[in-house]
């Protein structure tokens with residue numbers, strides 16, 4: 407209660423904006439992930455890895471726009487590319503050079519992506535990849551995993567599909583449970599079009615897939631004539647060619663999103679040429695903003711000049727070091743709290759390692775999640791309400807060191823309940 411009262415006292419303008427926004431938007435928002443009690447913080451501006459809210463509070467940005475903010479808020483080359491594109495007209499109703507060059511960069515980095523198409527979001531990318539798989543195989547069923555998140559309408563809670571899941575017929579098997587997944591694939595081989603899986607459950611808690619599990623999915627789908635779709639919307643930052651490159655597994659189709667267009671709206675799906683060729687006449691995929699000039703121009707620079715192979719590797723290593731440092735401190739304290747994740751993305755859990763699949767948090771874990779968020783915000787670190795961080799390139803090592811201290815301080819003052 408104290409933590410909430412302090413939060414309310416520090417964010418009067420955010421509170422006021424929230425009550426105004428609720429008069430025109432249900433819940434006062436258009437992104438469910440940004441809606442939490444008592445009200446979400448409204449940001450005013452960002453620069454590098456710093457954020458300022460509308461009450462003037464300053465934060466180190468560790469949320470990194472849920473992985474889309476990889477470049478921070480003021481990458482000069484991205485700004486220049488977007489400004490240049492703006493001077494040449496926003497809505498040209500035409501294909502363009504940047505679109506081709508951006509696509510070329512993606513295909514060069516992801517060997518499994520022979521052909522690619524752009525969308526406005528990761529959600530659309532997944533809807534289209536699933537559609538392509540169903541048309542290609544002539545089958546209707548999709549296997550997904552509880553805790554998987556593939557976009558606003560493709561949400562699977564730990565208990566199963568959410569009420570907003572689109573009416574594709576879905577089968578479910580437990581994440582990281584090879585026997586259950588391969589049995590479902592085998593039993594449904596006549597109807598199964600695709601298996602869609604995040605190689606690390608992102609919003610499901612940053613839970614990495616075991617390599618043996620993904621390899622088994624690769625083999626079983628191949629044998630059953632179904633397609634394997636890697637949703638790399640969140641994990642594509644784990645190397646220049648995504649987590650698939652790090653793991654050495656090639657899916658049939660891959661979906662992308664988040665940071666790749668330098669922070670502009672973005673999604674893409676692609677993969678085997680024989681599947682993607684469906685879009686050469688047989689399947690339609692229109693979309694006014696699919697190749698919008700701002701995303702195409704920013705993406706070409708983001709991948710071509712900034713997020714190079716070396717930079718991707720450095721960020722991955724920085725993230726691994728940070729997670730190790732956090733977990734070392736927590737282990738030393740002897741508390742049931744740890745961070746799971748891969749590379750530069752991780753989530754806090756209030757139970758002992760290791761977590762292999764998503765779970766519904768207990769009431770106490772829910773309370774700890776809220777307390778952790780409020781405590782971090784109070785200390786000047788903005789992260790996702792669920793306790794997830796995603797590093798951006800400009801984040802300072804000194805801020806990450808302070809974050810490790812702040813987490814240790816949180817855990818040691820809550821020792822009694824952890």
Ligand code: PLP
Pocket residue numbers: 472526527528529530532555556557558604608609637638639640663664672673
């Ligand atoms: N897939 C995964 C793994 C995601 O994490 C997300 C977004 O968080 C999506 C798909 C949906 O992407 P978008 O928010 O761009 O629609």
